[in-house]
Amino acid sequence: MPGTRSGVAWSNLKGAAQDIVDSGNPPTKPQVPVTQAITTPLQNNINRKLNGFLSLRTPLIGGSGTAQTKPQNVSSVGNAGEGTAKDSANKSISMTDMYLDSNDPSENVGQIHFSLEYDFQNTTLILKVLQGKELPAKDLSGTSDPYVRVTLLPDKKHRLETKIKRRTLNPRWNETFYFEGFPIQKLQSRVLHLHVFDYDRFSRDDSIGEVFLPLCQVDFAGKQSFWKALKPPAKDKCGELLSSLCYHPSNSILTLTLIKARNLKAKDINGKSDPYVKVWLQFGDKRVEKRKTPIFTCTLNPVFNESFSFNVPWEKIRECSLDVMVMDFDNIGRNELIGRILLAGKNGSGASETKHWQDMISKPRQTVVQWHRLKPE
Structure with a gap:
């Protein structure tokens, strides 16, 4: 009722005035909370890019999860992980927390150099796996035969791999992979997983190290280059x-x-x-x-x-x-x-x-x- 609200307001005003008199401090203007949308530089860059495309056409979504033919040293995945496209914002946050890089790896197992670029017109993530540096020796010869396995988590079904580089601890792969049919909003709920292995002809390939990069942390306004320290794979309990x-x-x-x-x-x-x-x-x-x-x-x-x-x-x-x-x-x-x-x-x-x-x-x-x-x- 209006009368009730007025009475409460007057009572509150009297109480506030009495507090001011008791304290001896001059009255201050009441602070009115202001709700304001907060945007990050990454979101601003993405919004500017999206304005030109979302108004023209629906983002392309590939219909298969198979690799398409590309030029030499190029691989692609069409709409990998479509079955997990219903991830919510909460899930993407928890995944980011799960795979955040540690700046202080417990063991030095080398580094990996790669770049990321996003094609807004074709809704395609372009990954270039460039090189590795100072990898540990896994073979008796004092070298390794390294290759990289690439996945976009949480989808583990679609894997891409580089070629094997023989007898080297500083491999140069220079291979390009295309992940097609990923609108930018969907891509930001994914985590790029690069896992370096040592090829073994006679037994299971040995894990050298891995990198997890939450894609919500990447500024896709332009091409980005990364040097990342490899982390030894976690040795979890198996059951x-x-x-x-x-x-x-x-x-x-x-x-x-x-x-x-x-x-x-x-x-x-x-x-x-x-x-x-x-x-x-x-x-x-x-x-x-x-x-x-x-x-x-x-x-x-x-x-x-x-x-x-x-x-x-x-x-x-x-x-x-x-x-x-x-x-x-x-x-x-x-x-x-x-x-x-x-x-x-x-x-x-x-x-x-x-x-x-x-x-x-x-x-x-x-x-x-x-x-x-x-x-x-």
Whole structure:
């Protein structure tokens, strides 16, 4: 009611006047809060660029996630990560916080030089991977065979890679990649991930170091050049696997039962994984027989309840081993290793794995159950 508001206002005014008299200070003008839009230089630059294009045409959005043909040393991705286009502003902020660079890496693993440019007319991000500097030696020759894997997080399905540069710690790649169909607003919710690997012909490629650059931090008004210190990849916990071993000397049957896993490392953008287990029976360094479990979708705590039996003579039971790999299934690209263990009597992947094998031998015909921590390599 008007009368009520007037009475309250008069009461407040009297109280304020009395406070002034008591304090002896002259009255000051009341501060009226003013709401004002705040824009950064980056936003101003982007807005100026967008005014000429958004009024003319709808930004192009490519329909596929496959690489298109470009001139030599050029690669592209059309609308990579369309399935994650619904990211909200809150998600982009949390991703930025997650991947912010540290200016004080714990270990010096070299640097990488690259440039970024945005084509507003064609809604395309242009990345040039230029060179690496002072990379660590991963080979016995005192050199490495480095290459760079490129992704735009949170999309991990679409990967691009540079060519391998042989026997060098200061590689020059000079390769260009095009990420097409990315309106600037969508691009700013992405994080550029550059991961440098050392190619290994006979085993898994070794990780050298990586860089995360939130694209909301980049001024796309012009071409930007970056030198970034590589960070050693984080060695996170991979989870645990519950398994049992049983050996029957009478019929030479070794049985491995994969019961369940817990707290597996998430490999997909939904915070889950699609785990399955791959098992190799080995004699020395020679792989003899392979088995696999079914794939379990969208879970970090799968229950496998899968048993595999192998024919192993008693005289060879101490020489053999089981390489147990928990994998993440990927529809596009290669399946990723979540973690692994090596069950063996002599050179297991840890004391727990060796003890499990020895307990199996010392207790024939008995099922020995044990939890194991998965290792990243």
